[in-house]
Amino acid sequence: MATEHDGELQPHRLSWADFDELARGGGGAAVVRVLRRAERSRRLLLMRALADQVAKEPELCGPLPSWEDAWELLARVQRRAPGELDAVIDHPYTGSWAGYTTRLLRNGIAGVGPAWAHLGHVHAIAAAAAIRAKLDFEATVPVWSGFAALPTLGVAHVAATSPHSVARVRVRAGRVAISATNTRLVLPADLSTDAPGWWGIRRLTVPADVRLSVRLDDVDPYRGLYEPVLPQRLDDDAVTKWQSLLSEAWQVLLARLPERAATMSAGLDCIVPRPMIPFRLPSASTGEAFGSAVVSRPEEPLSLAATLVHEFQHIRLSGLLHLANLRSDDPEERIYAPWRDDPRPLSGVLQGVYAFFGVTEFWRSVLRDGDRSTRRRAAFEFALARAATWRTARTLRHDHGLTDAGRRFLDGVIERLRPWQEEPVPAAEAELAAAVAADHRAMWRIRHMRPSPETVAVLAAAWSSGERRPSSIDLAGSTGPTPVPDGAWSPARTDMIRLGITTAPVDREAAWADVPEATPADIAYVSERYTEAIDRYRAQLADDPDHASAWVGLGLACRGYGRSAAGRALLSRPELVRAVHRHVRATDPVQLADWIGRIVN
Template sequence: MAADATTTGEQTGERLPFHRLSAAGVRALARGEGDGAVITELLRAERSRRLLLLRALRNGLDRGGARPQDLAWFTEAWDLLEHAQRQAPEVCEDVLMSPNTGMWVSLAVRRIRGRPYEDAPHWVVLGHLAALAAAVAARAGLDFSITVPVRRGLVPLPTLGCAVLDAPEPWGTARVTGREGRLWVTGAVGEVEVPADRERHAQDWIPVRRTTLGAGARAVSLVLEELDPYRTFPHPSEPSLLSPAEAAYWESLLADAWQLLLRDDPGSAEAMRSGLMSVAPTPRRERFRPHSSTAGDAFGGVTASRPDDAAQLAATLVHEFQHTKLGGLMHLEPLSETADPEGPDTLLYAPWRDDPRPLGGLLQGIYAFFGVTRFWRAHRHTADPAYAPLAHFEFALWRAQVWAALTAVRGHERLTPLGRYVVECLSERCAQWLADEVPATELRLAQEAADDHRARWRAHHLRPPAEAVEATVRAWHRGDARPPSALTAPPVLIPDTAVRFMDGTAVLARHRLGDPDGAWRNPGGAGAVAGADAAEVLLARDDHAGARAAFTARLTGGEAPASAWPGLGRALAHDPAHRAAARLLLQYPERARAVHDAVVATTGGRVDPVRLASWLGS
């Protein structure tokens, strides 16, 4: 590949300029925004980063990172790519800047440094460069012939499509030949002649699926990515073809989501028009629990599960593109200093995760959900009246969660000057949103969901000091009027890696707002919310007395999930006689859990959890 200014230093020894964002670009990104011009700045830097990674990959191979035959194969691909770049630079740029190319070159560099991310042989991973070169040469109309990898009978040609061959082995090679504008893929068994119209589907040729959202100057062209092995993060995956009906569903919902963004979050739409390149669909998940992801190495690519509706998909695109923007910024300058390599990284509470997160991961979540909050803030006023309660809930929930996370990281000692600037800018804007009015029911449900998530997190991941628990157990047995003050000492973080479904209260609230009489009301049946037991459903139905009895029975009947303690706290919160117990269970449930378990362990008997929580809360 021809090198740009950032890649020639090793040959010349010159001190070369760095990419720098404009002051306006930094200000926009720090506020969670950024238009097409800012995205163009980030893409220029990303281009240089990919060229540097390609150079690092080649240098690593030259220094003994591959067998001689693999190196010869790689060199052949490199030479064809350089030739194609000279003949059709715009085509080469398009392939180079594909999100999948960024993912591949990053994983390939990690591979030669001893960190494999896929089960494909070394030569198959390195040989992907030949597939890239073949795709560029074919699109440029060049005459060429090159050997490329075959993956379980499939020959992906990035940005073009995928040839289907009979393959006796999972890994093999094929020859891709271009002549006078035509293209053939010849394998060990059989040959595929790619249709002259390469966007036409054939029995042995699957073209890349593209869709255009909107029209005119506000349109965006996307790849609905099914084929490229490097479309998923962080591990590559086999092609997953959409049925005609599924493809139509995605195209329809993407079009509807784009119209919502143009209306309710035009700034994000403008940025995506410049930087969103592909969406890789994954199967449907449980309702109100979609899954999506991006990777800093795959600028412009999003993976997303089948959405429930257009508004959910619009929020997902905003969420993931916020990650993309912040990842591009962090490639230029970090927001936090690297943790001490000699000690463990400090882990923090992330209101949208089951697990504790390092500072860098929490900053990414803050930035992504800030964008989500901004979308719902606008959409709740334009949504269909039947959908508006859910939109109000989403805004209120994420406003509270983002504000809580921003409050936690402000002033953190490991924030860089840029990190402090970003946090301050986001805090200033989020503080303004706190004054926005939300209907009473939706506001209450959002606050309950936020409080419950935080309490569950504490119950699962925090433990009071062992000495304090022992002292408290002794005080309980003595009948002391109140527990010792030692129990208020800072708890110890012990991550519970098995915990799931901490979002159960929020998911139940969404069902309640969207379908009050739905199947979610019957735990264990079809349509039930995963991870939500009968006691939690009773809470969602405002049956606090029934929920209290159910949680009490669980906590006195043997093994009970840690989340039962916050659940009991929510059930007691509506009883003035148990305000102290409710407060304790919602703010410090780890204390009740630890002391209860220790008392049971020492006596073998049962303990009334309400009485214990009342005493601990005194």
């Protein structure tokens, strides 16, 4: 990939020194700028390819003018105010639009609405750039369900007689007017403010020694992860809460990870807000929208700070992947990831390792420098994240799908993670983290691993014949993993453990009762009433012998009670115990697990 310099095209280059720094979590703002310039070139190349396609098939433009009109307007912007052109091309959702539209044409698939509406978004990009450059012009832009978007600026709401139509944008002497069927809007002089028929894009700014300023974008049609989405306007109260949370989260990052905060300041452009979800903080990003993170609003700033670190790791790695080939194109869903409930392809696990490497560093910093009220939570999250990331990185390091550059990248991650494995964590929090990790892996196994039918048949026959100890057989054979789950996932025990860490002891049981999907057996287990938990999980399995979460919960309770063989079998081979139990239904699950556990390492 190349960029223009002194009239000549120059390739984008990232030095090995910068590559290694990025792998170790560093790199700084200078590396972010390298990645951003490469992203800009990539988007321009995609736009050029789309223009060439439209030139061959002008009917693709539908009711909109030729791409040449938009290209000419963009060229005017470049001559008048090249920085404004860069700002619009650098906009995260220019990237997601270019990628989405390219896939529609290349793969011949139907998108959300007609292809001309997506191709025609180039006119909206050109119009927004021209408004920023203070040019006089006229342009026709697409309208979706009455919304005419001007990327980086906002969205106008006009009357429309069909789901997809067009509107005219006219600018004279700085005055922006938009007209459509029975509608004529004159936009406010300050486009960041709202007015009748116009929603400006809000900006959240945190003044500090290292300043953070991001768009809170709830209107751009290409802000979603996979497909275009209509505006979902936040009310003023929600925006105020976002500003408060972001200000506090930014202070946490400046105090704990100042170098990462400085890098984030240079590379985080947009937050796409999503509603608050109790006990969850879903977030996501896409490699095509460099600089953007989709985040559900958390309840407190520490969670937001951790989430921003997590997503910014994804953003940086996605940018690097457009410059360096770290892996083969292997879409098979075959790898266990401790932060997902499904098997993942190599690409997804690599992204997860890098993201949770950042999360590990964040909670480590809070544990080392945080106040007493946050240290217990930080100790648990640090212990959980460091172990999961360490094991996964070391496993992935030997994967056949990695390139030499990919192994070098993982070596940098592992180099930083290694000394953290020896850092002290209070025993109580370390034990809770280990329990959550065991719970997650066992839940994943019972849902996605399929034991060998021959092994299951041999064990079922041996149990039914009354053998006191099962014969030693190969337990490694299976037909998994498969992406098709056998049973539902329940995160209730993990939710309760996290809640218990931050809740006063006298209030815990009342708080646990509000956790979705929590059963009396789960509450007994997290309360360390292991005998009761075993009995309750037995009762659950009597009602539903295939209940995945009850089998794993039974294993956790058996281990807690000291029934090591049963606990070992149910946590390391839960899919095998359940499969044998399906053959011998009239059997106590604990006795069966204890029997199988005698040959499970």
